[in-house]
Amino acid sequence: MSEIPRESLRNVAMISSAGVGKTSLAEAILFASGAVPRLGSIVQGTTVSDFEPEELHRRSSVSTSLLRCSWNHTTINLVDPPGALNLLGETVMALRAVDAVILVVGASSGIRSDLIRLWSRVKTLGLPCLLFLNELDKDGASPDLVVETCQRDLGIMPVPMSLPWCSGVQLEGVLDLLQQSVITSRTDIPTSQHLPIPENAKMVVGDARKRIQEAAAERDDRLLEQYLAAGELTQEDLINGLRLGVQAGTLLPLYSGSAIKNIGIVPLLNAIVDFLPSPMEQASRALLGGLHPNTGEAVSRRAVQEDPFSGIVFKTLVDPFLGRLSYVRVLSGVLHADSMVFNSSRSSKEKSGHLYTVLGKKHMVVPSAGAGEIVAIGKLKDTQTGDTLCDEHALICYPRTVLPRPVLSFAIEPKSNADIEKVSLGLHKLIEEDPTLEFSRHADTKEMVLSGMGQLHIDLALEKLRRKYGAEVTVHMPKIPYRETIRTTAQAQGKYKKQTGGHGQYGDCWLELAPLPRGEGFKFDNKVVGGVIPRNFIPAVEKGVVEALQHGSLAGFPVVDCRVAVYDGSYHSVDSSEMAFKIAASMGFKKALEVAHPVLLEPIMTVEVEAPADHIGGVIGDLNGRRGRILHVEAKDQTEQITALVPMAELLTYATTLNSLTAGRGSYAMEFARYDEVPRELTGRIIEAHKVESHAVAH
Ligand SMILES: Nc1nc2c(ncn2[C@@H]2O[C@H](COP(=O)(O)OP(=O)(O)OP(=O)(O)O)[C@@H](O)[C@H]2O)c(=O)[nH]1
Ligand SMILES: [Mg+2]
Numbered sequence: 001m002s003e004i005p006r007e008s009l010r011n012v013a014m015i016s017s018a019g020v021g022k023t024s025l026a027e028a029i030l031f032a033s034g035a036v037p038r039l040g041s042i043v044q045g046t047t048v049s050d051f052e053p054e055e056l057h058r059r060s061s062v063s064t065s066l067l068r069c070s071w072n073h074t075t076i077n078l079v080d081p082p083g084a085l086n087l088l089g090e091t092v093m094a095l096r097a098v099d100a101v102i103l104v105v106g107a108s109s110g111i112r113s114d115l116i117r118l119w120s121r122v123k124t125l126g127l128p129c130l131l132f133l134n135e136l137d138k139d140g141a142s143p144d145l146v147v148e149t150c151q152r153d154l155g156i157m158p159v160p161m162s163l164p165w166c167s168g169v170q171l172e173g174v175l176d177l178l179q180q181s182v183i184t185s186r187t188d189i190p191t192s193q194h195l196p197i198p199e200n201a202k203m204v205v206g207d208a209r210k211r212i213q214e215a216a217a218e219r220d221d222r223l224l225e226q227y228l229a230a231g232e233l234t235q236e237d238l239i240n241g242l243r244l245g246v247q248a249g250t251l252l253p254l255y256s257g258s259a260i261k262n263i264g265i266v267p268l269l270n271a272i273v274d275f276l277p278s279p280m281e282q283a284s285r286a287l288l289g290g291l292h293p294n295t296g297e298a299v300s301r302r303a304v305q306e307d308p309f310s311g312i313v314f315k316t317l318v319d320p321f322l323g324r325l326s327y328v329r330v331l332s333g334v335l336h337a338d339s340m341v342f343n344s345s346r347s348s349k350e351k352s353g354h355l356y357t358v359l360g361k362k363h364m365v366v367p368s369a370g371a372g373e374i375v376a377i378g379k380l381k382d383t384q385t386g387d388t389l390c391d392e393h394a395l396i397c398y399p400r401t402v403l404p405r406p407v408l409s410f411a412i413e414p415k416s417n418a419d420i421e422k423v424s425l426g427l428h429k430l431i432e433e434d435p436t437l438e439f440s441r442h443a444d445t446k447e448m449v450l451s452g453m454g455q456l457h458i459d460l461a462l463e464k465l466r467r468k469y470g471a472e473v474t475v476h477m478p479k480i481p482y483r484e485t486i487r488t489t490a491q492a493q494g495k496y497k498k499q500t501g502g503h504g505q506y507g508d509c510w511l512e513l514a515p516l517p518r519g520e521g522f523k524f525d526n527k528v529v530g531g532v533i534p535r536n537f538i539p540a541v542e543k544g545v546v547e548a549l550q551h552g553s554l555a556g557f558p559v560v561d562c563r564v565a566v567y568d569g570s571y572h573s574v575d576s577s578e579m580a581f582k583i584a585a586s587m588g589f590k591k592a593l594e595v596a597h598p599v600l601l602e603p604i605m606t607v608e609v610e611a612p613a614d615h616i617g618g619v620i621g622d623l624n625g626r627r628g629r630i631l632h633v634e635a636k637d638q639t640e641q642i643t644a645l646v647p648m649a650e651l652l653t654y655a656t657t658l659n660s661l662t663a664g665r666g667s668y669a670m671e672f673a674r675y676d677e678v679p680r681e682l683t684g685r686i687i688e689a690h691k692v693e694s695h696a697v698a699h
Contacts, residue, residue: 007278008074009372011329013094015122016104017112018083018664021134023049023061024259025104026080031190032265033076035069035359039187039262048360049080054463062460064090064315066327066358066374071269077374085114085667086454089403089436093314093385095121096401097329097374099282100128102268107133107141107256111153113612113639113665119154126284128246130253130271136164137171137258147254153638158254159215160208162267165201174257174264175201177208178238185262192266215251216241239274246275247282279303279372288331290388290398293344299396301332305370308394309333309341316385316433318468322363325356325376326383331398333391335375336368342392343383345400349392353378385435405669406438406451408655410458411479413448415472423448426469430461437461442481449478454655480649481603482686483675484552485561486596489514494544494588496580499572507580509533509541509569511588513596516561518675522549525565533569533581540578541566544585553593554600554683555690560675561601564589600683601675603648608641609658611666616640618661626650627679645673 014022027047031039040046045056049065061082069076079098081090095101101122105111122129131150135141143164151157162174165182173184175197182201185192197205217227219241227233233241245251253271257264280303288310289300301307315327328335335341337355342348356363356376369375383389388398414420427439427450438451452458458475465471491512498505516523524542533541545564552559566585607628611619613635620630620642628646635641651670658666678686 007280009077009278010074010100010272010276011077011079011098011279011372011374012272012276013079013081013091013098013101014104015081015091015095015101015115015118016083016106017109017115018085019060020083020104020106020109021259022080022083022104023047023065025102025132025134025265026065026067026078028259028262028265029076029078029269030067030069030359031262032185032192033069033071033269034190035067037190041260051361053467054460060084062087063317064094065360066315066376068357068359072273074273076269076272079374084456085664086452086457087460088114088453089434090315091118092121092401092403095125095127096312097314097327098127099279099372100130100272100276102272103129103131105131105133105146105150107135107143107146108138109135110146111149113610114667116153116638117610117667123249126249128249128276128282130246130255130268130275131158132264132268133254133256134259136256137261137263143256150252150254154252156250156252158252159212160256161212161253161271162255162257162264163204163208164256164264171258171261171263174255174267175205175208176267177205177212178267178270180205180209183264183266185265187260187262190262192262212242213238215245219244219248219251243275247277288398290396293347293395293397301396303332303371305332305334307332307371308391309335310388310390310394310396310398311335312398313383313385313387313389316383318429318433319361319363322354322356322378324380325363325378326380327358327374327376328389330369330371330373330375332371334368334370335373335377335389337366340392341377341380341389342395343380343387344390344395344397345387346382346384348382350380350383350389352380384432403436404453405671406436406453406457407668407670408454408458409449409451409478409652410475411447411477412450412462412473412475415474419471419473422469422471423465423473426465426471427461429469430464434461442478447478454659477652482555482557482678482690483560483601484554484557484598485559485601486513486515486593486598488597490592490596492588492592492595494584494586494591496584496587499575504572504575505577505580505583506572506575507537507540507569507577507582507584508571509566509581509584509588511545511585511592512565512567513589513592514563514565515596516563518561520561522546522560523563525563527565527567528569533566533571534576537571537576537578537581538566540581541585544582545589547582548586548589548593552598553590554598555687557600557690559593559598600678600686602678604645604673604676605648605651605670606673607644607646607651607654607668607670609644609666609668610636610639610641611658611662612638613640615662615666616642619658619666622657622661626654646670647676648672 027040030036054062064081067078079094081094165173165175182195216238217223223241255268292299310332311328311330313326414423431437495508549559628644631643633642
């Protein structure tokens with residue numbers, strides 16, 4: 001059984017925009033709490049959290065890390081996901097593992113639109129929150145501005161709980177308003193110094209403390225009465241009131257500091273223990289609803305060890321020493337090492353290997369983990385990120401988290417024959433680790449297509465493919481799956497005759513081609529009367545047409561939205577065969593196609609772009625320039641959402657453009673809408689390009 005009583009456990013995720021200091025803050029928390037002897041740094045590549053080679057050379061996180069420390073007899077599991085928008089899936093999954101979040105805001109960068117979106121996700125999940133204002137050591141850092149923008153952008157006025165402290169010009173520590181002391185700390189030793197509030201700061205502290213007292217008193221009638229009667233709350237009541245407010249989501253305590261200077265960390269650690277909920281206190285996690293995977297009936301579990309085991313896998317990775325690891329949040333019951341678990345998302349039984357608690361890349365074996373714990377399970381073969389695991393005698397399947405869909409695709413080609421197998425094996429494994437990546441082989445173009453959330457996401461996948469699986473690929477823009485269709489009806493005869501001695505070949509049919517409405521594909525009619533073509537040859541005629549449909553007459557793209565009828569023909573009692581009719585039909589179709597006014601079709605995507613209001617003009621102008629048709633524009637919080645129809649051919653590099661148009665604050669999603677005719681002025685160019693390409697392939 002896990003040693004920790006669950007009331008002394010906290011599961012917390014750090015969330016912020018990219019590069020604001022989550023990993024540095026996590027490192028400072030580990031250092032200040034004594035979990036690590038040295039304060040690692042991003043610049044030197046020595047943090048516990050960022051250890052993958054892709055993280056070290058980029059100096060930023062690319063995958064979620066799990067960390068663990070202890071403070072005031074309470075164990076804290078810290079989850080540190082990457083902040084890059086391209087890797088949003090990691091944060092979305094991390095939120096399933098925790099009971100609360102620390103929102104990290106950069107004092108110099110403020111609140112960006114991606115953080116506003118994350119905030120609304122946190123609110124929907126009902127996760128209590130603390131705010132940490134980082135980078136206060138930087139020149140130009142403006143805490144006041146951030147407090148104001150919180151009210152405007154997050155809809156909640158934060159209550160400052162610590163204030164920056166400097167005796168000279170440099171940040172030296174913080175004024176801890178709750179404990180009423182100055183806390184200074186150093187980067188070479190973990191312990192901090194607690195000093196009395198100096199005379200010249202007493203007034204500021206008094207005012208700020210009054211705000212805290214009021215905020216705590218407002219949470220509860222009894223507290224309010226006491227506050228009004230006595231003029232202040234006892235320290236115990238103050239903490240209770242603040243805890244009530246934080247856990248109800250109506251109070252956002254604001255802590256200030258600098259992660260790289262190890263400043264402001266102690267008050268934050270105290271707040272994690274004092275204000276954030278334990279796994280059993282977290283309201284939205286206390287009773288968990290799911291479905292019975294066989295009957296579909298609603299079932300639920302309580303977040304207690306007495307209920308049967310259930311949990312959610314929020315991350316999968318392949319560790320170089322331990323092999324496949326599934327990171328799981330135990331939601332109910334107790335999970336034992338080396339036991340049978342049931343994967344209710346895949347209806348399969350799995351034998352778990354060892355269980356581990358995790359500190360970055362270090363894994364410590366534990367015999368079991370109770371409700372509320374976060375552990376890694378070794379050796380689960382079929383389990384993937386997002387799956388529910390449960391007791392095989394008490395089945396439950398929790399709703400799957402909706403992950404962002406890939407928006408950018410690249411065609412990839414193994415560099416050599418030796419790479420072919422490695423590429424598909426490696427990509428298969430990478431997708432198991434990261435469900436926001438997609439890999440497919442395009443039915444029309446036969447290309448291997450890797451899709452992800454943006455350029456960074458694809459680059460990372462290819463780097464990992466090389467490093468972990470030794471597979472080299474070349475990358476280029478994917479081919480557009482153009483199609484061909486016809487504008488008018490046309491008729492033609494296909495006749496295949498070879499009758500020079502011995503057994504000959506004879507097939508003869510008249511075909512009529514007619515356009516079908518867009519999206520209807522292909523239809524075949526038999527209108528032969530009087531047995532001019534015997535019935536048994538008609539399927540061969542259809543087969544011949546279907547084969548010919550695969551290569552249109554303009555540039556060899558598949559022909560769609562076309563009805564073909566066979567209405568006349570002739571046969572020979574000895575020489576006719578299925579083969580002869582198939583060839584004849586194929587010849588007839590090609591002839592008719594040429595006179596039926598063939599045209600090119602291109603895929604059109606529905607694109608939804610979200611961008612800050614002040615960048616909207618540029619985004620719309622750019623979409624128009626991409627032959628886009630704007631359907632509507634809608635205001636949403638501080639952003640605008642544009643829906644447009646845009647040809648796929650114009651969107652291949654859109655992720656990069658949108659990024660530069662919106663200074664990294666825009667995002668978009670797209671899906672296939674329909675096929676439309678390619679404008680006449682572009683058709684010639686596409687046909688030429690395709691001819692050149694086919695020629696190159698042939699040689
Ligand atoms: N001056 C200053 N720099 C900081 C502070 N905290 C972090 N940094 C620097 O900011 C950069 C980004 O810090 P990270 O800790 O990697 O930020 P992150 O939020 O984890 O970044 P992602 O994982 O990429 O989203 C690094 O170069 C840090 O050294 C701080 O308090 N003050
Ligand atoms: Mg990071």
